[in-house]
Amino acid sequence: MNRRMVLYTVGTAVKIEAALLLLPAACALIYKENSLKAILISAAICLAAGFALTLVSRPGNKVIYAREGFITVALAWIALSAFGALPFYISGEIPSYIDAFFETVSGFTTTGSSILTDIEAMSKGLLFWRSFTHWIGGMGVLVFIMAVIPSLSDRNMHLLRAEVPGPIVGKLVPRIRHTARILYIIYVVMTVIEIILLIIGRMPVFEAVVHAFGTAGTGGFGVKSDSIAGYSPYLQWVITVFMLLFGINFNLYYLLLIRRFKSVFKSSELWVYFGIVASSTAAITANIAASYESFSTAFRASAFQVVSIITTTGYATTDFDRWPVFSKMILLTLMFVGACAGSTGGGFKIARIIILAKTVKRELKKLLHPRSVSALKFEGKALSESTVSSVSSYLSIYVFLFFAVLVLLCFESFDLETNISAVAACFNNIGPGFGAVGPTLSFAEYSPFAKLLLSLAMLLGRLEIYPLFIALSPSTWTKK
Amino acid sequence: MNIIIAGCGKIGTAVISALVSEGHNVTAMDKSLGVIDELTNIYDIMGVCGNCADCETLEEAMIGSCDIFVAATGTDEVNMLSCYIARSMGAKHTVARIRDPEYNDRSLSFMSQTLELSMALNPELLLAQDLHNLIKIPSAFKVEYFSKRNLEMIEVRLKSDSDLVGKKLSRIRGKEKEEFLIGAVLRGDNLYIPDGNFELQAGDLICIFASPADMQKLLKSLNMLKKAVKDVMIIGGSKTAFYLSKILATTGTNVKIVEKDRAVCEKLSESLPHTTIIHGDGSHHDTLMEEGLNSIDAFVALTGIDEENILTSLFAEEFNVPRVVAKINNNELTKMAEKLGLGGVISTKSVTADILTRYARAVENSMGSNIETLYKFMDGKAEALEFRVNADSEVVGTPIKDLKISRGILIAGIIKPGNKASIVTGNDIIEAGDKVIVLASGKRLSDLDDILR
Known part of the structure; x- marks a missing residue:
């Protein structure tokens, strides 16, 4: 294994983090806050650590294989979270390092689960950093590095594949660097449009930026303890629409840009995504309409919540923990569905569900006609058998890990609903769950062990299990 | 530049590898998903799986913005057809691999015209021409020609009994009366552009530039020329x-x-x-x-x-x-065969890759292609290029010894129109309309002015 190249890339990622910390530092400077010092010290530590790593590991051979790709991505994310927690810890605003780590992992993985009980007491610089981690983590740190640093390695495809979620990861244009750039340009432009629309709706600039970051990364960190509930219907609708947009595969936006409208409208994943959102919204609206003063309020609340959960953002405009069981069950189901592949959202991904459904259909047909041969097609293309089987095995490992984490979490003194929804919310990168971890409460009550466990679950969910699994398995590190 | 390679067999893969290292945006197209997966893992390229003569597949590869379309599948007819379709869908240049002898006669120029082909590639014919050169000079590894055979370049491995071993270049040049130039020496993995004090050793791979007549005499006086091949x-x-x-x-x-x-x-x-x-x-x-x-x-x-x-x-x-040459397609085997002492090894892939590299650079320059020929030699570590000199070039009119030439660059020869080639001396002056042969290592030249610092 090319350990030097792995460490070198991780070191580069940490250096980039030092640069990224300058943005919250600027924010703290504008608001003249004490957190500035803590942020700058953290940036200095990142820079020193990054240089140390890149200096000891200056690679001679830049060739990497799939294995190095997985391990690099896993280690980079762990390192970024560990260093990213420093500002919270050094400033003393989150006194426990484990709490700060949980909060940062939750940020980078775009989960949005929080251990903060009083968000409004935090300084603006740190709130900015907390939401900015969503934005960075949404599109991926290594994708960012690929976009800005020329020729890290000749085989960056392995990194892209390990970091970008979805069963099939393709490039938009021949060069990986250009692909990464196009993705980030689309991402930045959409974020800026959302910020402008929010400011037009009279949201203060700082809050507009923070909420746009939370929406773009499909994260869910806000600045208010009641999340989005206090804002005007216009602002809630803007956030709903943008959550929905950031849950769509970014490749489709590129196709729109190069005017291939036909391929966009033929995308089955897009239509299934819209279909699920529309039908879930209709079902929940009907279910909760009676308890709201007007139909439009009920519709707005249910649309916002459905989109927020399916895109794995996790914003709330209402305490959905008090909704009827039927509505809650729909939301819990949506937690597992997740957004489209190649978007910033988490979860199991709609693309995988479609492929699984087609596989099941084919198996049924095989029972009736044992000699039948049928190719599986997705987005107009035949799927290779290896993709089909990788989706099935992803389901198995996904279910297995979900229950493993859940069993371990049940050492805690919470009821089953809380624990199930907590694991579902972390594993699928959503944020709030039900019961004691509902939208108005936080994860603060869990023990440090449970917080570390849930941090691991969040990383597993964001990186789609395999990278972390490979990095943590001993056989990767022993020489054969 | 955007280049599409359709058909990723041995030839296609070699071309992809060469063009990617040249920095082009390459899209690979093949019928087999396995091949595409493998290639996109190794190279920074985009892969499209499908039939290259199908307009939907071509559209997916964004044929409209394609600068060069290369069809290198194993079937000539598919290559011709896909080039024709690609051309009508907006590809600026098309190159088809056409190797059947039946097409490679008078009908080729007619076909190229009708199909609007920019180039017809015949790797087997190119290889045969290279082989012919090799057979003619039995001690050489590689023989290349510039400017319609006005200047020759050969690659020779020095054996321990050679007269050249242990001598400084200035002495060798003083002794022989023929005009020639030892342009580059490959010793182990290091490439040297030697000056007069450079001493040759046994085992060195050297490249010599000379006009064909002088080359014959030189090789004879160095005892490197064996009897004519019958x-x-x-x-x-x-x-x-x-x-x-x-x-x-x-x-x-x-x-x-x-x-x-x-x-x-x-x-x-x-x-x-x-x-x-x-x-x-x-x-x-x-x-x-x-x-x-x-x-x-x-x-x-x-x-x-x-x-x-x-x-x-x-x-x-x-x-x-006296002369043994083996065709080896697998590069790994080439290295092993050379270790075993096999002198002459040749492969179809590198010949084709060289030609397309040159073609892509010429297209990129697009000022009516400054580059006339391009050869990679010395194990791919150096390139020899022939440029046509334009009147507005910065090198025109200054004696060569006064030009500020970058490291790793050597001007090997100048061919004045109507004259035979001459090996360069410091007092020569390059003029518009001349052809200049430049040797470059570690630098990618696409225009003659690139040789200046």
């Missing part, structure tokens, strides 16, 4: 063997082809009346001896199996055949 034996009746026999027949050389397949033998004998066709197994000891392995001047192994080519060539070297 009898050539070729193992394997491939297309390359066909083209090579045809070229050799025009120079009055006796050619003998040994081929296993009876049907192939019959077909060859129809189209090659002056060549002796033997139906037999070229890897059989007895067959080779019966056909006089110990009395031929050159032995060329051209079967489709690398290992067989290597073994029979080594066997032929045991019998002191």
